[in-house]
Structure formats: structure tokens, C-alpha cells
Amino acid sequence: MTGPALPAGVVPADRALRSVLTSAAAALGVPGCENALAVPEGRRVVVALVDGLGRSLLKRFGGHAPTLRSAMAGGGRVLEAAVPTTTAASLTSLGTGLDVGEHGVAGYDVLDPDRDVVINQLGGWDEATDPVGWQPKPTVFERAAAAGVDAVTVSLPAFERSALTRAGLRGGRFVAGRTLIARAQAAERVMKDARMPTLVYFYVNELDKAGHRDGVGSERWLHALEEIDAAVRRLVDRVPAGTVVLATGDHGMVDVPPSRRVDYAALDEAGELADPALLEGIAHTAGEPRLVQLHFRSDAGPDVRERVRRAWAERYGAHAWVLTRDEAVDAGWFGAVVEDRVRARIGDLLVAVHGDLALYDGRRVPPHAFEMVGQHGAPTRAEREVPLLTWRR
Structure with missing residues (x-):
């Protein structure tokens, strides 16, 4: 990393x-x-x-x-x-x-x-x-x-x-x-x-x-x-x-400039995901543009989860920390105690930005969200x- x-x-x-x-x-x-x-x-x-x-x-x-x-x-x-x-x-x-x-x-x-x-x-x-x-x-x-x-x-x-x-x-x-x-x-x-x-x-x-x-x-x-x-x-x-x-x-x-506000769920001309490797096996996207939380489907096995992690690290690893929920919990991000009811709310995979970047799921957010200049979350x-x-x- x-x-x-x-x-x-x-x-x-x-x-x-x-x-x-x-x-x-x-x-x-x-x-x-x-x-x-x-x-x-x-x-x-x-x-x-x-x-x-x-x-x-x-x-x-x-x-x-x-x-x-x-x-x-x-x-x-x-x-x-x-x-x-x-x-x-x-x-x-x-x-x-x-x-x-x-x-x-x-x-x-x-x-x-x-x-x-x-x-x-x-x-x-x-x-x-x-x-x-x-x-x-x-x-x-x-x-x-x-x-x-x-x-x-x-x-x-x-x-x-x-x-x-x-x-x-x-x-x-x-x-x-x-x-x-x-x-x-x-x-x-x-x-x-x-x-x-x-x-x-x-x-x-x-x-x-x-x-x-x-x-x-x-x-x-x-x-x-x-x-x-x-x-x-x-x-x-x-x-x-x-x-x-x-x-x-x-x-x-x-501040995040317009060119660095990225739609990671963008579609290509055929209406398909332009970068499907980022969302393989993903049931839900959540979080915020500077700390994306990804939740896998229950049938997404370890191989799928590792492929998705590698895909995010390859695309954005120079500008973000890409880590699992367990790694974030162990790092103390959510405090000394993480209750079971809370753990399930946290994404299986987290992408926390440390550069001038914001990552959006354009399928889920309104167009005006991409106009936001000042940002936070990471x-x-x-x-x-x-x-x-x-x-x-």
C-alpha cells in the first residue's frame, strides 16, 4: 500500500x-x-x-x-x-x-x-x-x-x-x-x-x-x-x-477539483459498467465520497472479495487507503469497542481517500453532488x- x-x-x-x-x-x-x-x-x-x-x-x-x-x-x-x-x-x-x-x-x-x-x-x-x-x-x-x-x-x-x-x-x-x-x-x-x-x-x-x-x-x-x-x-x-x-x-x-470528482460506477456507451471489477459482488455502496463503504453480497466468496480489493488498490491505491472492515476496526478507526450491531453497518471494504480525490457512485447520488467543492469524510x-x-x- x-x-x-x-x-x-x-x-x-x-x-x-x-x-x-x-x-x-x-x-x-x-x-x-x-x-x-x-x-x-x-x-x-x-x-x-x-x-x-x-x-x-x-x-x-x-x-x-x-x-x-x-x-x-x-x-x-x-x-x-x-x-x-x-x-x-x-x-x-x-x-x-x-x-x-x-x-x-x-x-x-x-x-x-x-x-x-x-x-x-x-x-x-x-x-x-x-x-x-x-x-x-x-x-x-x-x-x-x-x-x-x-x-x-x-x-x-x-x-x-x-x-x-x-x-x-x-x-x-x-x-x-x-x-x-x-x-x-x-x-x-x-x-x-x-x-x-x-x-x-x-x-x-x-x-x-x-x-x-x-x-x-x-x-x-x-x-x-x-x-x-x-x-x-x-x-x-x-x-x-x-x-x-x-x-x-x-x-x-x-477542496477537490472537478477533474478529481470521479464516478466509479460510470457507464460506458453500451450502458454497462465502465469498470466492473470495482463492483463485482457488491450489493450496496455507502459512506461518502472520501470514505467509500462497500458491502458485498452474501454469496461473494473470499476470491471475489480479494479481487475487488486488488482492483480498488490498483486504481486508487496511490490516493487512498483500501482496507477491510476488520483492518479498520483493528486500527481503532471506530473506537476501542465496536458492537456487533454497529459492525454490520460498516462496509466490508473501505476506501479512505488521502489525496485530492472524491469517489461517487453516480447511480445513487444526484448530479449536483458532483458540484461539491469542499469535502470531508476521510x-x-x-x-x-x-x-x-x-x-x-
Whole structure:
């Protein structure tokens, strides 16, 4: 296998994104939560989750975010997000304090092995999939609320009853805000009105949205970063004394040029697969363009599986890690524990990109998916490392 060394090793709690909310809850006195990140104790904690804020991006473009940059220079830490480095997996790790191997939200598109269908875990959940049954572990919000903490989610209105919220971020109460300013002001009001220990999760989607559309460093992306920096600065300046404000990201982002957005299921002029060796014996494709998950048919024997693995390695091995599910599990990608119910959701064969490449099944995704500039999903440092910034009033 060529290219950089395979990322390996379970991320310890004191370097993991999964520890942010549990540490915040522990700082508020919630029993059973470990303060692995040494969050300062207080009566109010705000966790601002900036979707798409990778550590390398803050380093490159910190001139547009002086508040975030100063906090990073003044004691900020680098954490590692979940694998796959995708919002559904990372937010569920954040919300439960668990790795993917335990909570089971194992990517953007994931196989439901019980029904033999692929479901989209970000916004396209199958109606037959019960979010609580799919992710039954208690959330940090549920534990906090049970301990007498006012647990509050401040997010977009569309997410109040979304399946992902019910799976990984359920519990407490929800305050909606359509714009960044509205959400920041809502978080501020909750802090000012607090009469009991209060934990606020404040979701910011604007940076990720701009990056997917126009790319990292684009005018739209830089404007979003500047607006987010200003919103965080105002929030820190206006919350009451005794409030701790944390900011982090759920993943980073890399740009992929149009010529490197590849349809591995493209058809030839006769309407047949142009490269059938890549999909021999494959029942389902899932995952995301930078971490493809392939599920074999039950009748695909060892010879077929090895041929397909070799085919992927020959085509894309210079730009991606090609490995089996067992190899990824052994490498610690999904945490120290991978429950049986979760293992079956993970692809039999994984293709995790480390170059400027995105791999699509054009039979399964809409045409506009190929227009996405900024991408994430693989366990590269650019996609996995996120900052943890702390302010104490």
C-alpha cells in the first residue's frame, strides 16, 4: 500500500471531540461524566460547534478570525473528530460521548443490515428507522437534564425534530434560530436568564455550507468565517460572569477539483459498467465520497472479495487507503469497542481517500453532488483535527 501511513490507534479521551460535551457536563457537576478536557467549573457552559472548522483551516486563515486565532494561540488544543469525519458521526459522538463503534452512526450513508437498505443519516432517514432504536445510548443532554441541569440546544429550526437530533442530540430543550446572529443572541439570552446550572449547545452551519458550495478560502467561505468570529466575540463579551464558552468543529475540509470528482460506477456507451471489477459482488455502496463503504453480497466468496480489493488498490491505491472492515476496526478507526450491531453497518471494504480525490457512485447520488467543492469524510489530519478554544468570563 503506497502513500502516507495508515492512521491507527484509538483516540484517548483527552484528545477526542467526543469528550467536549461530557467534559462540559462534568464541569457543571453532572454525575457519570468525565472532565477529560479539564473544562473550568462554572454554572453555565456554552459549546459552540462550528461545522467544518478544522484546525488546519484556522491556522491558514486565522487572519480572518482574530478571536478564534487568539484563543488558539493562548491555550487552544487540538482534538480529533470521529471517523468517518462527517457531521452525522461527529455530532453523535459529541452528543453521546462515545465513539462510532458504540453509538452506531457510522457515516453519511449507512447500510441498515436488518432491512438491507442504505439510509442517509444526515437528513434522509428512512421512515422505518427509529432514531432511538438505531442509537439507543443515553445522550449527554439526557444525563444533564436528569441531574438538574438546564440542557439547551440552539440550532436551526429544521433540526428540532430531525432524526439525527433524536438519535444523538436528544434531551433537554430546543431553541431555534434561522440565522447565525439569531442563534448567537438566543445562546446569550439563555445564559443571561439562567437560574440553574445550564449547558448550551450552539450549532453553527454557515462555514460548512459555504465550503461545500464554493470551497475553502473562497469569498463566501471567508465571509462566513469572519461572521462566525464576530458572533463568538460578541457572545464571549456579553455572557454573564461565571460562564465558560467553548468552540470547536466537527471536522475539517479539503477542496477537490472537478477533474478529481470521479464516478466509479460510470457507464460506458453500451450502458454497462465502465469498470466492473470495482463492483463485482457488491450489493450496496455507502459512506461518502472520501470514505467509500462497500458491502458485498452474501454469496461473494473470499476470491471475489480479494479481487475487488486488488482492483480498488490498483486504481486508487496511490490516493487512498483500501482496507477491510476488520483492518479498520483493528486500527481503532471506530473506537476501542465496536458492537456487533454497529459492525454490520460498516462496509466490508473501505476506501479512505488521502489525496485530492472524491469517489461517487453516480447511480445513487444526484448530479449536483458532483458540484461539491469542499469535502470531508476521510481520516486525514486536515479532515480529522479540530480546535478546542476556551474562554472564561
